[in-house]
Amino acid sequence: MIIKAIKLYEKGFMTQPFALGGEDGPEKFDPTVRYRSSLQNFLIDTGDEVILVDTGMPLEAPDTVPEEDSAIYLGSRIKDYVSALADAGYKPEQVSKILVTHKHEDHTGELRSFPNAKIYMAPEEAEALGLEGDNIVKADYADGPYHNFPAAQKIAEGVYLIKAKGHTNGNSIIIAESDGLFYMFHGDVTYTDEALYADKLSVVYEDKAAARETLNNVREFIRNNPTVYLSTHTPLGYENLENLRVVDLDNPTETLPVGEITYKTATGKYVCGICGYVYDPDKGDPDNGVPAGTPFDKLPEDWKCPRCKQAKTNFNKA
Ligand SMILES: [Fe+2]
Structure with missing residues (x-):
């Protein structure tokens, strides 16, 4: 069996209140x-088939702009999902199964591509x-319990989909x-491994009691089985994989510094992701009946890029 990380965004950050504050309160x-x-x-x-766990953000999702008080900033895009998959040596046609941990856009973005x-x-x-x-x-x-998890479904030899509600009502591990x-692919049971070691929930859940039960089950499993913990939202996800690091709950991994973050304030300008045309609200688009002073989000839905004629949805915040 070969397990690979499909790397999509890098150099983001999350705050401690976001990552750990679900039960005690962010304050x-x-x-x-x-x-x-x-x-x-x-x-x-x-060896017999290629199985994906989640499919990233949609191709057309614009990069976001971090702000000083952002609770979580995904980071900047390295690659779109299908290109990152190609870099890993796989074509969409080869994929026979996709296992979705949960419904959020950053886990289901390219389900359409296989x-x-x-x-x-x-x-x-x-x-x-x-x-x-x-x-x-x-x-x-319906295939019975999996170790200490009450309900699981066998997907392939040695691969199990496990009911693990909480982050969302239909969350799976x-x-x-x-x-x-x-190898535990847990979606967003925790956002960073520090929360796993500290036994804390993030602020994001649909069912807090179920999220607590899931985290308890995850920690019990990890205590009893040599587990490589594969997170979605921290570089520890692929670092643990590359180093085959087995979690020892009594010995947390070192917290590394976030590094320099370039804060940009959104300018109000938007850039066409197709041709690079810049929409400047101070100028508007008078040739197409849009007066100066019109913010991007007030443009008509059918407004198109004046240069390449592609839809408004292809524009990214600058
Ligand atoms: Fe996520």
């Missing part, structure tokens, strides 16, 4: 403490995303077994 934590953030998803090549894949997710998530069709497999977790190690 109990220090907003000046920041953890490194990134976005990566994962691929499992069993013509031969069955997409497995909890029924709650399929419903929330409005997904129906022959390629959508609503998980029933994936565990892959290989060479005596358990």
Whole structure:
């Protein structure tokens, strides 16, 4: 079995109140403490088939602008999902299964790009995303317990989809077994590994009691099984994988500094992602009936790039 990280965004950050403040309240934590953030998803090549865990942000999602008081900044884009997959040596057509940890856009962005894949997710998530069709497999977790987790579904030899509600109502964890190690793809059960070691929930959950139960189950599993913890939103996700680092809950990994962050204030200008035309609200687009002083979000929905005639949705905040 080969497991790879698909790296999508880098050099972001999250604050301690965001990452740890779900139960005690964000005010109990220090907003000046920041953890490194990134976005990566994962691929499992069993030798017989290629299985993805989540599919990143949509191709057309614009880069966001970090602000001094941002709770989480995803970072800047390294690659779109399909290009990052190509860099890892795989084509979309090769993917036979996609396992979705949860419905959020940064985990489901490119579900549309895999013509031969069955997409497995909890029924709650399929419903929330409005997904129906022959390629959508609503998980029933009917293969019994998996270790200390009460309900799981076997996806392939050594690959399990596990019911793990809390972050969202249809959250799942994936565990892959290989060479005596358990690789845990947990989606956003924690945003940074510091929260796993500190036994704290982030502020993002749909069901707090279920999120607590899930984190308890995750920690119990990790205590009893040699686990490589594969996170989505911290570089520790791929660093743990590259170093085959087994979690020892009594010995947290070192918190590395975030590094220099370039704060930019959004200028109000937007740049066409297709041709590079800059929309400046101070100038408007008088040739097309848009007076000076019109903010980008007040442009008509059918407004198009005056240069390349592509839709407004292709513009990114500058
Ligand atoms: Fe996420």
